[in-house]
Amino acid sequence: MEVGFLGLGIMGKAMSMNLLRHGFKVTVWNRTLSKCDELVEHGASIGETPAAVIKKCxxxxxxxxxxxxxxxxVFDKDGVLEQIGNGKGYVDMSTVDADTSSKISEAIKSKGGSFLEAPVSGSKKPAEDGQLVILAAGDKALYDEVVPAFDVLGKKSFHLGEVGNGAKxxxxxxxxxxxMMNAFSEGLTLAGRSGLNPSTLLDVLDLGAIANPMFKMKGPSMLKNNYSPAFPLKHQQKDMRLALALGDENAVPMPIAAAANEAFKKARSMGLGDLDFSAVHETLKKPDHSS
Structure with missing residues (x-):
């Protein structure tokens, strides 16, 4: 099966590498073309533009x-729309709002192509291990055709109905x-400041009803102030913003999410946007007046 892949950031690179490992032919494109080099070493081809990838795959x-x-x-010069047409499918796995997905879907379908939105739950490690959860919506026939690729990229995929539902x-x-990450950060900080060992808190949490993989995975590195990005904080804040807008549309009060969004915005203002989203923990540190 030949697949085109547009976008080789933390997630895209891991996902296209997985497809190559499982015997897919992959043609890749990235805005910074040098990011394609490592994938070429593993057998990928390069498309010079998104349109070139669509034409080939x-x-x-x-x-x-x-x-x-x-x-x-999709819409710019040398973009997807220039080559999409009958018999070609476009699967957008980016995290966007429902309006963006709908705009892309309408444009693709107006050219005769088929469209699926398929954002994923999971960050760098699940992407590398093929353990993402794929939240697809849109053209069911296209979904059925690309399930072999989804089976390599994820541990489970859902078809959630019409375009927009995956995004939501x-x-x-x-x-x-x-x-949750904000509550967790506050808990770690409160434990430390009140004389408890935060590592013991991690052990206690892991044995109780609120044990979860995120606390287990992120906690130890947060205690070491290690925030190498699996999911960059600036993207987490973007998702909070889009979720709050969805709350506005549906008249759902979201005071906890709104407070969490403010904490992520504070972290961005401190220059932490490119670090892992767990770096929101840094917003709780006491300011250092020693200098």
Whole structure:
């Protein structure tokens, strides 16, 4: 099966590498073309533009950073729309809002192509291990055709109905995750400041009803102030913002998510946007007046 892949950030690179490892032919494109080099060493081909990738491949997957990137790859010069047509499928796995997904879907379908949104739950390690959860919505026939690729990229994939539902589900999941990360950070800080050993708190949490993989995975590195990015904080804050907008549309009060969003914005203002989203922990540190 030949697949095109647009976008080789933390997630896209890991996902396209997985497809190559499992015998897929992959043609890759990235805005910074040098990012393609490592994949070429593992057997990938390079497409000079998104349009060139679409022309060559029956199915193309995109994994881009935000709504503006997702739109520009489709609508700009040498973009997806220049070559998409009958018999070609476009799968956008970026995390965007439902409106962005709908715009892309309508444009692809107007050219005769088929469209699936398929954002994922999971960050760098699940992407590397093929353990993502894929939240697809849109053209069911295309979904059925690309399931072999989804089976390599994820541990489970869902078809959630019409375009927009995948985007909404992803935003709800990431809103909960961002809110949890803030509560977790406050707990670690409170334990330390009140004379407890935060490492013991991690052990206690892991044995109780709120044990979860995120606390287990992120806690030890947070205690070492290690925030190498699996999921960059600036993207987490973007997802909080989009989730809050979804709350506005549906008149859902979201005071906890709103407070979490403010904490992520504070972290961005401190220059932590490119670090892992767990770096929101740094917003709770006492200011150092020793200098």
């Amino acid at each position: 029956k199915y193309t997957i995109a994994m881009l950073s935000d709504p503006s990137a997702a739109l520009s790859v 589900m992803k935003l709800v999941v990431n809103m909960i995750m961002g809110s």
